[in-house]
Amino acid sequence: MENNLIYSSSPHVKTKRTTRSIMIDVCIALIPATVMGTIYFGAYALLLVALAVVAAVFGEYLYLLIMKKPFREITREFDFSSVVSGMLIGLTIGTNYPVYTPIFGSLFAVIVVKMLFGGTGKNVVNPAIAGRAFIFISFQWAVGAWLLPNIGSVYGETVATSATAVVDVSKGTVPALSALDMLLGTGMQGCIGETCKLALLAGGIYLAARKVINVIFPLIYIAVAGLTTTIIGGFDVALFLPAILSGGLIIGAIFMATDYTTTPNTRLGNVIYFIALGILTAVLRYATNMETVSFAILLMNLTVPLIDKFIIQKPFGYKKQIKSKGENK
Amino acid sequence: MKTDFKKIAKDGIISSNPTLKLVLGTCPTLALTTAAMNGIGMGLAVSFVLIFSNVIISLLRKAIPKEVRIPAFILIIATFVTIVRLALDYFLPDIYESLGLYLPLIVVNCIILARAESFASKNGVLASAADGLFMGLGFTLALTLMGAVREILGAGAIFGHKLWDFSIGFFSSSAGAFFTYAMFIALFALITDKISEKTKLKKIKAEEKDFCGETKEIA
Numbered sequence: 202m203e204n205n206l207i208y209s210s211s212p213h214v215k216t217k218r219t220t221r222s223i224m225i226d227v228c229i230a231l232i233p234a235t236v237m238g239t240i241y242f243g244a245y246a247l248l249l250v251a252l253a254v255v256a257a258v259f260g261e262y263l264y265l266l267i268m269k270k271p272f273r274e275i276t277r278e279f280d281f282s283s284v285v286s287g288m289l290i291g292l293t294i295g296t297n298y299p300v301y302t303p304i305f306g307s308l309f310a311v312i313v314v315k316m317l318f319g320g321t322g323k324n325v326v327n328p329a330i331a332g333r334a335f336i337f338i339s340f341q342w343a344v345g346a347w348l349l350p351n352i353g354s355v356y357g358e359t360v361a362t363s364a365t366a367v368v369d370v371s372k373g374t375v376p377a378l379s380a381l382d383m384l385l386g387t388g389m390q391g392c393i394g395e396t397c398k399l400a401l402l403a404g405g406i407y408l409a410a411r412k413v414i415n416v417i418f419p420l421i422y423i424a425v426a427g428l429t430t431t432i433i434g435g436f437d438v439a440l441f442l443p444a445i446l447s448g449g450l451i452i453g454a455i456f457m458a459t460d461y462t463t464t465p466n467t468r469l470g471n472v473i474y475f476i477a478l479g480i481l482t483a484v485l486r487y488a489t490n491m492e493t494v495s496f497a498i499l500l501m502n503l504t505v506p507l508i509d510k511f512i513i514q515k516p517f518g519y520k521k522q523i524k525s526k527g528e529n530k
Numbered sequence: 531m532k533t534d535f536k537k538i539a540k541d542g543i544i545s546s547n548p549t550l551k552l553v554l555g556t557c558p559t560l561a562l563t564t565a566a567m568n569g570i571g572m573g574l575a576v577s578f579v580l581i582f583s584n585v586i587i588s589l590l591r592k593a594i595p596k597e598v599r600i601p602a603f604i605l606i607i608a609t610f611v612t613i614v615r616l617a618l619d620y621f622l623p624d625i626y627e628s629l630g631l632y633l634p635l636i637v638v639n640c641i642i643l644a645r646a647e648s649f650a651s652k653n654g655v656l657a658s659a660a661d662g663l664f665m666g667l668g669f670t671l672a673l674t675l676m677g678a679v680r681e682i683l684g685a686g687a688i689f690g691h692k693l694w695d696f697s698i699g700f701f702s703s704s705a706g707a708f709f710t711y712a713m714f715i716a717l718f719a720l721i722t723d724k725i726s727e728k729t730k731l732k733k734i735k736a737e738e739k740d741f742c743g744e745t746k747e748i749a
Contacts, residue, residue, distance in 0.1 A: 305698065313709070339700040 220321060224281035226411050230404030231288045231456065237400040238393035241350035241386060242296040246393040250291030253303035257287030260311035282321045283311050289329035289456060292394025293449060293495070294336060299343045306332035326502040327460045330453075330495045337495070347390035383446035395449040405455040418464075418475045419454040425479025426450055433487050450482065453494035463502040470512040477501060533657040542664025549672035550718040554640040558632045559673060560707040566689050569677030570670060571625040575618065575633060577666025579610040580642050581659055587650040588658035594651070603646045604637060611636045641669060672714070680710055 239247040261283040265275045290306045310332025315324045382388050386396030395401070409416040423445050430444035431437060445451070458464070458478060465474050478501045485493035548554045555576070562568045586606050587594075594602045615633050618626040626633065636642065645665055650658040681687055684701030686694050700706045 309700075335700055338703055338705070339698040341699060342697065 220280040220282065223413050224285050226408060226413050227285045227456065228281060228288060230407045230413075231285070231292065231394070233400035233403045234292055234394040234397060234452070235288065237386065237397035238292060241396055242348065242393055245296050248300070249294060249296065249298065249303050249393065250288060252300065253291030253307045254284055254287035256304040256307035257283040257290070257311045260308045261316065264312050264316040280321055283307075283315070283328075286310050286315070286329040286332065289394075289452075290332045290336070293329070293333045293392050293452065295344075295390075295392045296348050297344055298336070299340065302336045302340050302343070305339065306336040309335040322462050324462055326499055327457055327463050330457055330499050330502075333495050334499060350386065350389065350396060380442045380446060383443065392449060395452045398446055398451050401451045401455060405451075408455065414455070414459045415471075418471055419459060421472065421475040422454040422458055422479045422482075423450060425476050426482045427479075429480050429483035430486065433483060444483070448486075448492040449494045453482075453498055457495070458498050458501075463505055465505055465508040465512065467509075467512050467514045470508045473512070474501060474505065474508055477504070533654065533660070535657075535660050538657065538660045539664045542661065542666075543668040543671065544722060547668040547672060547718070548641040548644075548665055549669055549676075550715055551722075552641075552644070553715070554644055555669065556711070557635070558639070559676065560704065560711060562629065562632055563673055563676040563680050563707060563710070564684065564702055565628075565681045565687075566674055566677035567625070568628055569673035569675075571618075571622075571629055572632065573666065573670025573673045575614050575629070576636055576639060576641065576669055577663065578614055579607060579636055579639075580645060580666045580669075581662035582610045583607045583642055584645060584650040584658040584662035585655055587646045588653060588655045591651045599647075599651065600643075603643060603651075607642050607646070608637045641665060676710055676714055679714075680706065 235247070235250055238250070258279075261279075262272075262275055266272065287303075287307045287310075290310060291303050294302060294306070310328035314326060314328040314331040315321065318324050384398045386398060389396055405414070405416070405419065408414045427441045427445040431441045434440045458475065465471050478497055481501060482494055482497040485497055542548075544551075546552055549556075549559055558572050558576075562572050583603070583606050587603060590602075590606075611634065614636070615626070618629075618633065645661060649661045653661070678688060680701045681689075682693065683698050684703075684706060686692065686697040701710060
């Protein structure tokens with residue numbers, strides 16, 4: 202009985218949720234997308250994802266070992282966030298990428314973007330997106346044409362899509378592919394993980410049910426991006442569905458934009474953040490004729506400290522006091 | 531006063547290296563180090579201007595009134611920049627082309643103004659010339675090394691010779707410039723810190739030895 206009494210200073214409210222359990226939940230939520238990617242694009246897709254994860258974990262261990270942290274301690278405190286980064290990097294490249302690209306991307310993401318800034322919770326931008334941007338900038342010369350998935354359009358006809366349907370939509374034309382095909386990712390070119398939207402949505406629902414993410418914010422992002430594309434395209438309502446179902450908007454909205462460290466602390470701040478993100482994504486897509494979700498998130502990540510500076514949570518009782526930035530959201 | 535050329539040389543190349551320690555002249559450092567040849571070209575152009583402007587400013591240091599010294603310095607520097615530009619345009623048009631806008635911008639390069647203000651306007655002609663030479667050398671070395679690293683990683687080449695078909699385009703981009711620069715500053719600080727620690731230890735050990743020797747003699 203006496204052993205059940207714990208003496209400690211505040212905080213007294215405890216939860217079983219740790220960074221590790223949240224990150225494991227994100228990993229579980231990414232499994233459907235990985236499985237569908239493997240079914241669509243073959244074993245090479247799985248190899249790319251696996252390499253990205255291994256490289257990310259290796260990068261974290263390597264950095265901490267160089268910093269003279271004991272191996273056992275690293276393993277005990279390992280929080281799986283580098284596994285998430287690695288999975289996301291592997292899922293946001295296509296099977297047309299050479300085998301070494303996920304390794305470079307993951308090492309850059311974990312060592313430079315995360316560890317050099319102080320580790321989990323201290324990074325300025327989302328490591329996975331920075332790693333993807335690194336691959337995108339560095340290895341454009343080595344990337345071949347996008348490959349079609351093994352399973353064709355559900356309607357049986359062979360549809361020749363352009364690089365990704367994003368280009369069509371940004372030009373204001375409705376892609377030839379049906380919305381159902383886009384949702385399932387059948388007959389559609391794209392990255393390993395972003396093709397099957399249904400699998401991503403399943404992961405998103407799991408995360409929402411486990412209360413890892415607040416489901417409102419990804420929905421705001423997706424809706425605003427779709428609406429802005431519709432408005433840019435001259436109020437063509439037919440553009441709405443293709444705009445949100447093409448490219449990496451859904452994987453970005455569910456798994457990347459919602460990263461705790463790179464979103465504002467307050468509810469109002471988050472609403473502003475995700476609305477701006479949606480507008481920025483749509484406008485950049487229109488301006489550059491390519492997929493811009495990752496770059497839009499990267500740019501908006503940098504505005505988070507600014508948003509947090511001006512939008513401060515009013516504490517209970519209206520006393521003026523600055524809320525400190527923590528791991529909670 | 532006897533000029534300590536050894537100290538001037540050490541200052542210019544190592545302990546106050548303009549690029550890696552004073553972080554001066556960052557604009558050409560970031561923009562021009564995509565290739566090692568650019569680094570050498572820019573470094574030598576700046577060195578030339580630095581040496582001659584230092585000499586002239588040192589000669590005129592008593593004639594220039596304090597109130598108008600900055601315009602006077604800039605006028606002198608601009609003269610030499612013009613000479614460099616015309617000479618490069620005639621003799622080495624390729625380098626002139628690749629340095630582009632950054633050549634006329636040497637006029638407002640912080641390194642040159644800083645050395646004019648803090649060294650040449652206070653020291654003799656010979657010392658100022660040596661300061662210009664070694665500061666320029668430090669700048670050239672840093673730029674060439676950075677250019678070489680970025681060229682090898684970003685283009686798979688060195689001095690324009692293709693090494694292999696592999697390249698990481700990130701290092702050719704401006705983000706890569708900032709990253710490489712930061713890594714260079716960090717590495718340089720690490721190395722110089724280690725060296726100065728070692729020399730300090732040596733000094734302490736030598737002093738201890740002397741001390742022990744003395745005590746023995748007394749005993």
